[in-house]
Amino acid sequence: MTGLTTAALTSVIDRLEARGIVRRERDIGDRRKSLVRPIPERMTEIGRLFESLDRAMRQALCRLHRGRPDVPPRLRGEADKVMLAETKKLRERD
Numbered sequence: 001m002t003g004l005t006t007a008a009l010t011s012v013i014d015r016l017e018a019r020g021i022v023r024r025e026r027d028i029g030d031r032r033k034s035l036v037r038p039i040p041e042r043m044t045e046i047g048r049l050f051e052s053l054d055r056a057m058r059q060a061l062c063r064l065h066r067g068r069p070d071v072p073p074r075l076r077g078e079a080d081k082v083m084l085a086e087t088k089k090l091r092e093r094d
Helices: 006-018 040-049 051-063 071-093
Strands: 022-026 034-038
Touching (some): 006 022, 034 040, 040 051
């Protein structure tokens, strides 16, 4: 789904946990699994990180017209541009 390897995803979760954004919980039904839960007190803060992405995606969608057959490919192109720009913004914050 994400395209990340198990090791890469574990590393992402480790970093989120170290920053106090998520916590791991054991899955009672399957000891091999861990559940990753957000820390509720951090959700407003995390939401603010995505405000710019939300605005940019809404603007990208507004540029596209309904009912046009070329919208799905154009949407993917627009979404790719927005995600790259927003990722760059997030990286520059650190």
